[in-house]
Amino acid sequence: MRDMKSEVGYWTFFIIAGIVVFVLLFFHMMIIHMDQLLGIFNPAGGSALDWKNVIYRSHSAFFTTIYIILLAAALYHGFYGLRTILFELGLKKRTQSLITIAVWVIGITLFSVGVFANIAVQTVKAAV
Amino acid sequence: MDKENQQKRDIILHIRRFDPERDESPHLEQYTVKVEPGMTILDGLHQIKQNQDSTLSWRFSCRMGVCGSCAMLVSGRPMLACNTQILDITDRALTLAPLPNFDIIRDLVPDLTRLFEDHVAIQPYIQGQDAEEMENPTGEFFQTPHELEKYLQFSYCIKCGCCMTACPTMATDREYLGPMALAQAYRYNTDSRDRGYESRKSVIGASHSTFNCHYAGECSNVCPKGVDPARAIQLMKRDLVLDYLKLKKRKKACRVMGIPSDVERKPSIPFPPYTVEQK
Numbered sequence: 001m002r003d004m005k006s007e008v009g010y011w012t013f014f015i016i017a018g019i020v021v022f023v024l025l026f027f028h029m030m031i032i033h034m035d036q037l038l039g040i041f042n043p044a045g046g047s048a049l050d051w052k053n054v055i056y057r058s059h060s061a062f063f064t065t066i067y068i069i070l071l072a073a074a075l076y077h078g079f080y081g082l083r084t085i086l087f088e089l090g091l092k093k094r095t096q097s098l099i100t101i102a103v104w105v106i107g108i109t110l111f112s113v114g115v116f117a118n119i120a121v122q123t124v125k126a127a128v
Numbered sequence: 129m130d131k132e133n134q135q136k137r138d139i140i141l142h143i144r145r146f147d148p149e150r151d152e153s154p155h156l157e158q159y160t161v162k163v164e165p166g167m168t169i170l171d172g173l174h175q176i177k178q179n180q181d182s183t184l185s186w187r188f189s190c191r192m193g194v195c196g197s198c199a200m201l202v203s204g205r206p207m208l209a210c211n212t213q214i215l216d217i218t219d220r221a222l223t224l225a226p227l228p229n230f231d232i233i234r235d236l237v238p239d240l241t242r243l244f245e246d247h248v249a250i251q252p253y254i255q256g257q258d259a260e261e262m263e264n265p266t267g268e269f270f271q272t273p274h275e276l277e278k279y280l281q282f283s284y285c286i287k288c289g290c291c292m293t294a295c296p297t298m299a300t301d302r303e304y305l306g307p308m309a310l311a312q313a314y315r316y317n318t319d320s321r322d323r324g325y326e327s328r329k330s331v332i333g334a335s336h337s338t339f340n341c342h343y344a345g346e347c348s349n350v351c352p353k354g355v356d357p358a359r360a361i362q363l364m365k366r367d368l369v370l371d372y373l374k375l376k377k378r379k380k381a382c383r384v385m386g387i388p389s390d391v392e393r394k395p396s397i398p399f400p401p402y403t404v405e406q407k
Contacts (some may be wrong), residue, residue: 097157
């Protein structure tokens, strides 16, 4: 029963993460790749990848939160997919449990590194 | 040449043969069959066994697409041999092989043990909430046409194994429950008379089950009875998620209609005559 509950939970959050990634990627496309057309969140003008614009977004609490949510959703969605692919290789139950643990550990580590980078960039000055 | 012989054509059947006592691996053998319009693959196999090779083995029973015994791979597509006319699919040659994703017992006979074990695992029977009523019924469970419609198409499944053969997940994951068993789990979960969802949940919600369906949809494409197992599995995913999020609606108790006590059989309706001699 425990296996059942966790599997249903994993899949539920996999779908939620997929929807979050889809919505946030839409905004990513608008802000970064359609910058010349829309020009939103580019206070310094020019390209969205100009240093001043990048630092402006990185110092914004809104963007920091969005980046962290996108990172969590993308990591969860991707690693769940990887776990599913590996499970279909006909592995033993014990190996499957080890894969689940490994995926969690690697995912949380990468998430921690991403969150650290996101917060650390707050200290970088715009004038560099 | 008379008219009857003019309609007959020579069709080559490439049949995958395998005798576990003699062969190390399956191999193809070629037979030429005189085929006339209306002749099924099953008829062709009978003709070969009668006239050319008596050792050829396959499984069949009803010869009318009801029992599901004669499912086999016909030119790469799972079909019922009794339901498929040779000239409908070829005018030259076709290849016959046993259903893949199962072990081979001999020639065209697959070992369907896995299919039936999976079927048993999902508890394919009505589980009522009132044990006393189930054991000693006082009437009939009331079911509206709308409630019947929800599961009716899934109850047409004849357990032939065609969907299990076409499923790409079955081909890679030996532990996967498969479209037949999952569709049948949905069939019983949706039945208004059934209360077995909680006990089936541990099987359908586990790994190598409902959530491993990648929705290729081939199971529904090949089903000879027009059942849509892919749809059943997606609907079951929805039910499991809603249940996990505590949003699933609870089933209403199924009403029992008592047997009417004040009616009698019409005397004008005679008992039908026996079709076999009574001893």
